[in-house]
Amino acid sequence: MKKKSLILPISVIVISVVFSSLMIFFTTDYAFSKSVSNKKISGDIRYVPLLEKAYEIDPSCTKLEHLKRIYGFQQICHAAEENMFYFDSDEIPDDFMEKSVKYSKLYYEYTVNPESVLKRKTLNSNSYAFPALGNDFEKNAAFVQYATSLYLSGQREEAKRMIEDWIEKTDNEYMGVLYEFVLSVHRVEKDREWQNWIVDIEERATQKAKEINVNIQTDNTYLTYIESYVPFEWQK
Amino acid sequence: MNFINSVKYRYSRALKVTGIIYAATVLLSGIMIWVNAIYNNKNFCESGIPFLTMLIVAFTCGILSFDSGFDFLLQNSVSRDGIHFSFIATLPVCAFLAVSERLISFAASKVLKAKLLSFMCIFINCNINDPEICILREIILQTLFLMAVMCMGYFLVTFFKRVKITYIILTVLLLVSGIAVESLLYRNARMVYPVYFITLNAFFAGATSGEVIINHLFFALAAVIGILLSLTHIMTLTLNVNTRRKIK
Numbered sequence: 001m002k003k004k005s006l007i008l009p010i011s012v013i014v015i016s017v018v019f020s021s022l023m024i025f026f027t028t029d030y031a032f033s034k035s036v037s038n039k040k041i042s043g044d045i046r047y048v049p050l051l052e053k054a055y056e057i058d059p060s061c062t063k064l065e066h067l068k069r070i071y072g073f074q075q076i077c078h079a080a081e082e083n084m085f086y087f088d089s090d091e092i093p094d095d096f097m098e099k100s101v102k103y104s105k106l107y108y109e110y111t112v113n114p115e116s117v118l119k120r121k122t123l124n125s126n127s128y129a130f131p132a133l134g135n136d137f138e139k140n141a142a143f144v145q146y147a148t149s150l151y152l153s154g155q156r157e158e159a160k161r162m163i164e165d166w167i168e169k170t171d172n173e174y175m176g177v178l179y180e181f182v183l184s185v186h187r188v189e190k191d192r193e194w195q196n197w198i199v200d201i202e203e204r205a206t207q208k209a210k211e212i213n214v215n216i217q218t219d220n221t222y223l224t225y226i227e228s229y230v231p232f233e234w235q236k
Numbered sequence: 237m238n239f240i241n242s243v244k245y246r247y248s249r250a251l252k253v254t255g256i257i258y259a260a261t262v263l264l265s266g267i268m269i270w271v272n273a274i275y276n277n278k279n280f281c282e283s284g285i286p287f288l289t290m291l292i293v294a295f296t297c298g299i300l301s302f303d304s305g306f307d308f309l310l311q312n313s314v315s316r317d318g319i320h321f322s323f324i325a326t327l328p329v330c331a332f333l334a335v336s337e338r339l340i341s342f343a344a345s346k347v348l349k350a351k352l353l354s355f356m357c358i359f360i361n362c363n364i365n366d367p368e369i370c371i372l373r374e375i376i377l378q379t380l381f382l383m384a385v386m387c388m389g390y391f392l393v394t395f396f397k398r399v400k401i402t403y404i405i406l407t408v409l410l411l412v413s414g415i416a417v418e419s420l421l422y423r424n425a426r427m428v429y430p431v432y433f434i435t436l437n438a439f440f441a442g443a444t445s446g447e448v449i450i451n452h453l454f455f456a457l458a459a460v461i462g463i464l465l466s467l468t469h470i471m472t473l474t475l476n477v478n479t480r481r482k483i484k
Contacts, residue, residue, distance in 0.1 A: 005316070005317055005473050006470060006473060008466075008469070009465075009466035009467070009469035009470045009473075010466070010470070012462050012463075012465070012466040012469075013462075013463055013466040013467065015462070016459040016460075016462040016463045016466070017463070019455075019459055020439060020456070020459045023439065023452065023455060023456065023459075024435060024438045024439050
């Protein structure tokens with residue numbers, strides 16, 4: 001047997017194994033899930049540009065979900081007091097809110113029409129891969145998150161229009177998702193006029209919610225609303 | 237006997253051996269589609285059954301390629317490299333099988349006047365309403381699947397029939413103990429992920445979330461084919477001739 005002949009198959013095996021390992025550990029959502037989902041890992045910020053690039057090349061629901069969470073407006077609202085900032089740096093990146101709006105919008109569009117964002121279907125997107133699909137509650141929550149990101153990024157008038165339209169048009173049972181907007185925005189808002197508007201829409205949403213949930217006793221201040229909030233049957 | 241003749245020999249053997257199985261599976265798949273369509277009373281017919289039968293044909297073809305080829309070709313002065321490359325030259329048979337699967341499914345849908353619902357189309361999340369792109373992708377992917385299965389058959393029969401029993405037992409023990417340890421850990425601690433499952437899913441599908449990333453699947457299958465062919469190449473280069481077996 002010529003030993004030279006073994007060079008070809010052995011080199012093919014080595015290339016295939018190396019290539020497969022790279023495929024598994026660096027190009028799949030699994031790698032990103034492992035690295036990004038642990039929010040307090042030091043040095044996480046290194047993965048974020050990589051994740052964004054990966055999403056551009058190959059958009060998928062898992063990557064979008066991570067990006068939406070990383071650039072979520074909750075980061076700004078809770079970071080200071082609860083130390084829950086996903087980035088290891090204390091400083092908020094300059095384009096943070098811009099990206100927050102971008103990814104929350106993409107996420108909302110995805111919940112409405114997944115193919116518009118991802119341009120392909122998923123095998124079991126209805127159940128495991130992405131629970132948002134076909135879920136009206138998630139759709140409304142995504143809309144409110146998008147509006148919140150818009151508000152916090154400075155586009156208040158646009159957010160105001162969206163939220164008021166949403167309160168008018170949406171079913172009473174979904175009013176609960178507004179608490180996230182009320183809480184987050186009220187926390188950072190300094191202008192008295194806008195604060196009054198937030199309390200006002202909170203009251204309007206509470207009035208609508210009361211029509212189907214008699215357990216809500218108060219109709220003002222978001223805090224009492226949350227304390228008395230009893231989940232609906234389908235949310236349990 | 238040169239390389240060209242050995243390829244011809246392999247093709248003739250492959251066609252002879254698999255011809256009967258092929259005819260039988262085509263007939264069987266036709267009957268299955270028909271029964272399935274009547275039983276389910278739906279306005280579409282699925283192409284899953286013909287594809288699965290083609291997988292069986294490819295696997296059989298792979299299994300029989302080794303036994304019918306190795307000793308005979310070696311006795312007829314074909315080099316060991318030549319034996320291996322002549323097997324690789326028979327892999328395009330898979331493309332023929334993939335195309336014939338499409339034709340069988342297409343014919344069945346026409347006869348039943350039903351819409352063709354492709355098994356692979358659902359699997360790779362192609363848009364059913366965009367058939368031109370879908371058919372090409374499907375045929376390429378099916379060919380790769382069939383090639384992987386054929387190589388698997390060739391590899392398994394080579395490994396289990398010709399490699400020393402010690403190595404076989406060691407390999408089986410290694411695999412079984414790995415799975416057993418992981419199962420025990422998963423069952424008792426509930427802390428360990430099913431690593432095999434996740435790795436396989438990530439490797440073939442490109443994600444653990446249930447998505448199948450189509451380009452990823454192509455590369456994964458290519459890698460599997462490469463590894464299996466290389467392993468059989470090494471075995472072909474190192475195996476002794478089986479003197480216990482009479483050569484016709």
